[in-house]
Amino acid sequence: MTAAPHPLRIAQFRSYWAARFAMTIAQNAMIIVIGWQTYTIARTTMSPAGAAAQLGLIGLLQFIPLFVTTPVSGWVADRFDRRLITRCTVTLQALCALTLALVTYSEGMTLPVLFSVAVLLGLGRAFAGPAFGALAPNLVPREVLPTAIALSSISWQVGTIIGPAVGGFAYAAAPWGAYALATVLFCIALAGLLTIPPVPRTIVPSKAHPIRQIIDGLAYVGENKLVLGAITLDLFAVFLAGTSALLPIYAHDILKVGPQGLSLLAAAPAAGASVVALFFSFRPIKTNVGPKMLGAVLVYGVATVAFGLSQIMALSLAALAVAGAADMFSVYIRQSLITLHTPDDKRGRVGAVSQLTISASNELGEAESGFLAAALGPVGAVLVGGGGAIVVTILWTYLFPSIRNAKTFDLPKSAQDSRDLELEATP
Numbered sequence: 120m121t122a123a124p125h126p127l128r129i130a131q132f133r134s135y136w137a138a139r140f141a142m143t144i145a146q147n148a149m150i151i152v153i154g155w156q157t158y159t160i161a162r163t164t165m166s167p168a169g170a171a172a173q174l175g176l177i178g179l180l181q182f183i184p185l186f187v188t189t190p191v192s193g194w195v196a197d198r199f200d201r202r203l204i205t206r207c208t209v210t211l212q213a214l215c216a217l218t219l220a221l222v223t224y225s226e227g228m229t230l231p232v233l234f235s236v237a238v239l240l241g242l243g244r245a246f247a248g249p250a251f252g253a254l255a256p257n258l259v260p261r262e263v264l265p266t267a268i269a270l271s272s273i274s275w276q277v278g279t280i281i282g283p284a285v286g287g288f289a290y291a292a293a294p295w296g297a298y299a300l301a302t303v304l305f306c307i308a309l310a311g312l313l314t315i316p317p318v319p320r321t322i323v324p325s326k327a328h329p330i331r332q333i334i335d336g337l338a339y340v341g342e343n344k345l346v347l348g349a350i351t352l353d354l355f356a357v358f359l360a361g362t363s364a365l366l367p368i369y370a371h372d373i374l375k376v377g378p379q380g381l382s383l384l385a386a387a388p389a390a391g392a393s394v395v396a397l398f399f400s401f402r403p404i405k406t407n408v409g410p411k412m413l414g415a416v417l418v419y420g421v422a423t424v425a426f427g428l429s430q431i432m433a434l435s436l437a438a439l440a441v442a443g444a445a446d447m448f449s450v451y452i453r454q455s456l457i458t459l460h461t462p463d464d465k466r467g468r469v470g471a472v473s474q475l476t477i478s479a480s481n482e483l484g485e486a487e488s489g490f491l492a493a494a495l496g497p498v499g500a501v502l503v504g505g506g507g508a509i510v511v512t513i514l515w516t517y518l519f520p521s522i523r524n525a526k527t528f529d530l531p532k533s534a535q536d537s538r539d540l541e542l543e544a545t546p
Contacts, residue, residue: 419445
């Protein structure tokens with residue numbers, strides 16, 4: 120029997136991987152620059168506490184569209200051509216980036232412009248996430264699906280970490296340049312997606328009512344305790360311990376390193392994540408995946424506390440690098456477990472729920488960090504968040520024994536047999 124090719128030897132998966140990587144870098148490059156512009160514009164007329172609250176608002180405005188559309192976006196990804204959905208959402212985000220580039224270049228940037236574009240970006244990401252996540256398993260043979268999921272997870276996570284660094288450096292060179300670069304990256308992503316041919320996938324039975332299909336997809340998350348535990352662990356841990364929204368405050372008021380220092384702070388998690396991603400490309404995790412994920416989230420919380428206490432640039436960079444490495448470690452395992460334990464005909468809807476929790480931990484987490492910083496100060500906000508992530512990890516170890524008992528990515532044999540029967544019965 121001929122062995123299945125490595126995913127990166129498959130042309131359509133290479134196009135997908137490059138598109139997702141470019142898109143993710145562009146998204147996160149814009150997020151850090153939008154945050155910096157929001158804070159600096161607000162500081163011209165507001166106190167540090169008031170400006171921090173504006174950072175919270177910008178995160179909230181990106182989260183609301185995703186929260187409202189989550190049930191529909193997952194259903195759309197399961198019912199319609201996932202390639203078309205990804206192409207449309209990337210185009211929308213490219214137009215948002217181009218708009219911000221032009222407004223920044225003309226020196227006409229205002230808070231209402233930033234807030235309006237933030238809503239549109241949230242809408243685009245709401246539909247992009249489930250479609251991108253569900254498309255990857257349709258592009259490769261089942262035998263190499265775990266490797267494809269790992270590579271897809273790495274492209275997303277490394278792009279998430281590298282993006283702020285790219286945005287920070289580009290903004291330091293020219294304020295409008297970060298958005299112009301994001302526009303180019305979105306166009307590269309669109310070009311890659313346009314090369315992917317039609318792909319086979321499992322179709323949701325058409326007799327089911329759309330509302331029933333939405334409910335079934337959401338119910339699956341609650342029924343599968345491993346999927347539920349993995350999703351909610353990320354929700355609460357990263358929601359509490361996220362620091363990206365507060366980096367402008369640390370760079371401006373605590374470490375006093377300016378936009379160049381902000382670039383370094385944003386790059387530090389990227390360095391840690393890249394090292395872990397490189398390691399996984401040679402030595403993928405195969406055993407004790409659940410306990411290792413829990414350990415990685417615990418390290419993430421401890422590193423966040425260290426960053427909050429630091430007033431030395433070198434120590435802050437080291438703490439952020441460790442946090443980035445731990446986050447990459449946990450995301451790699453979590454996304455692989457969720458995708459492999461979800462049937463293809465439900466991956467869009469489960470992916471929408473997963474994206475909602477990721478966005479809650481990122482965009483809504485940014486809002487929480489901004490509002491908490493306004494109340495407790497940035498250092499207090501980071502310390503409370505890091506400590507909260509540690510507590511959540513300990514609780515989840517006992518509340519979800521399926522996580523700590525997950526030894527490999529493989530489905531239990533009984534579950535795999537049931538999955539095969541479902542696929543055979545699909546018309």
